[in-house]
Amino acid sequence: MEVIIRPNADAAAALVARIIAKELRANPHLVLGLATGRTMESVYRLLAQMHRKEGLDFSLCSTFNLDEYVGLAPGDPHSYRHCMNEHLFQRVNVEPRNTHLPNGQAPDLDAECRSYEAAIAKFGGIDLQLLGIGRAGHIGFNEPLSAFKSRTRVKALAPLTLEQNAEFFGGADKVPRRAITMGVGTILESRRCLLLATGEEKAEIIAKAVEGPITSMISATALQLHARCTVVVDEAAASRLEGSEYYRRIFATEPEWEEFRNSN
Numbered sequence: 001m002e003v004i005i006r007p008n009a010d011a012a013a014a015l016v017a018r019i020i021a022k023e024l025r026a027n028p029h030l031v032l033g034l035a036t037g038r039t040m041e042s043v044y045r046l047l048a049q050m051h052r053k054e055g056l057d058f059s060l061c062s063t064f065n066l067d068e069y070v071g072l073a074p075g076d077p078h079s080y081r082h083c084m085n086e087h088l089f090q091r092v093n094v095e096p097r098n099t100h101l102p103n104g105q106a107p108d109l110d111a112e113c114r115s116y117e118a119a120i121a122k123f124g125g126i127d128l129q130l131l132g133i134g135r136a137g138h139i140g141f142n143e144p145l146s147a148f149k150s151r152t153r154v155k156a157l158a159p160l161t162l163e164q165n166a167e168f169f170g171g172a173d174k175v176p177r178r179a180i181t182m183g184v185g186t187i188l189e190s191r192r193c194l195l196l197a198t199g200e201e202k203a204e205i206i207a208k209a210v211e212g213p214i215t216s217m218i219s220a221t222a223l224q225l226h227a228r229c230t231v232v233v234d235e236a237a238a239s240r241l242e243g244s245e246y247y248r249r250i251f252a253t254e255p256e257w258e259e260f261r262n263s264n
């Protein structure tokens with residue numbers, strides 16, 4: 001795992017967008033794993049801007065989102081499908097048929113989960129998986145006690161997650177109780193993971209996820225087992241990390257990061 005600390009949330013999102021853009025330019029057929037949440041909105045805004053201004057081309061890439069609420073129609077303004085259409089898919093030239101999210105309204109949810117896994121495999125697996133982190137430490141909707149070998153499945157949402165997503169639904173009691181989510185095992189199979197977290201409210205969970213013991217109580221700690229995982233944080237989210245001096249030195253001196261150093 002490597003941790004990159006940027007001065008503020010905008011700079012952290014800009015770095016993530018530039019990493020994605022670099023991977024996409026190197027491999028136009030990129031299979032991109034996507035995430036939702038407030039943190040990702042600025043990344044998608046920047047990618048849309050790169051598409052408009054620099055011709056960043058999404059025409060050959062395909063996408064797989066981490067999760068979707070059970071019971072919401074794709075057109076429901078609270079659904080992750082709607083959110084992805086609004087924030088990214090309608091703003092770039094990705095082929096709509098190459099964008100994938102689990103169908104939260106599938107009549108047979110288990111069959112839907114199996115076919116989602118099969119679709120990822122058919123596309124050759126995920127090259128780059130973008131991740132946020134919930135305050136309970138989940139990646140996707142892999143709530144506490146998610147097995148590290150878990151695959152795409154239906155998961156009951158934890159109380160903290162319901163609370164965290166309450167404002168979108170006008171109260172915790174209105175948040176769907178279940179979601180389909182890629183499993184921790186599914187996420188760990190992607191070739192590269194890129195996690196973005198910003199803001200003071202993420203500082204404690206980032207310290208646990210990055211430097212704490214590996215535990216299924218905090219599914220993000222599974223990323224410590226991944227061979228190529230980059231965690232990008234702003235100063236606020238980095239404030240509880242013990243090794244920040246070392247992480248800063250890596251970004252400041254290692255050749256791999258040279259081209260990214262002068263981004264704001």
Ligand code: GLP
Nearest residue numbers: 036037038039132133134140141
């Ligand atoms: C939801 C999503 C997660 C996301 C999290 C954090 O729970 N299922 O994938 O990481 O929200 O969201 P935010 O960026 O709004 O803090």
